[in-house]
Amino acid sequence: MGVRSKTLVVVLLVGLVFGVFAISTKNSQLFKGQIFDGSEEETTQETGETLLPDLTVSAEIIIPEIAEDDIEVNVTMENIGKGTMPGGKPYTYSIYINDTEVFSNSDSYSELAPGDAFSFKYPIPRSIYQYPSEGTVKVVVDGENSIEESNEDNNQIVKEYKF
Numbered sequence: 001m002g003v004r005s006k007t008l009v010v011v012l013l014v015g016l017v018f019g020v021f022a023i024s025t026k027n028s029q030l031f032k033g034q035i036f037d038g039s040e041e042e043t044t045q046e047t048g049e050t051l052l053p054d055l056t057v058s059a060e061i062i063i064p065e066i067a068e069d070d071i072e073v074n075v076t077m078e079n080i081g082k083g084t085m086p087g088g089k090p091y092t093y094s095i096y097i098n099d100t101e102v103f104s105n106s107d108s109y110s111e112l113a114p115g116d117a118f119s120f121k122y123p124i125p126r127s128i129y130q131y132p133s134e135g136t137v138k139v140v141v142d143g144e145n146s147i148e149e150s151n152e153d154n155n156q157i158v159k160e161y162k163f
Helices: 003-026
Strands: 055-062 071-079 091-097 100-107 117-124 134-141 156-162
Touching (some): 055 134, 071 091, 071 134, 091 117
Antiparallel strands (some): 071 117, 091 100, 091 134, 134 156
């Protein structure tokens, strides 16, 4: 590559960087993404109130048609609070059948804005856990209270099953 070509490439790159910077400083809504390190708190500009997330969990138990098959649990975790649950802060979520933990996961990368939710379906192997044809399934999110929330009392749900 010749000297003229190298110079042209450098000029174009500098111009591109300067152009993006100039546009982004004049339009604050253009680049909305934020990276949270877990230490920043959101506040309202009007009142200065700290906006906290509120994690809640719901579950649907799917009973198998054949009694020997596995129960499945459809879990939904949602942030119903006014603040964002920051990424970078580890928390766990777990599933129990008749007080025996059958699933646990630790997450530290998901960020949940107010109103955001995620769902997953988990089969509970009957051949492994030898559970009876009736009992309870409990789902717990942030059981260690590692995420500061506006309400810590709605982080679990217990459902009965029978087939």
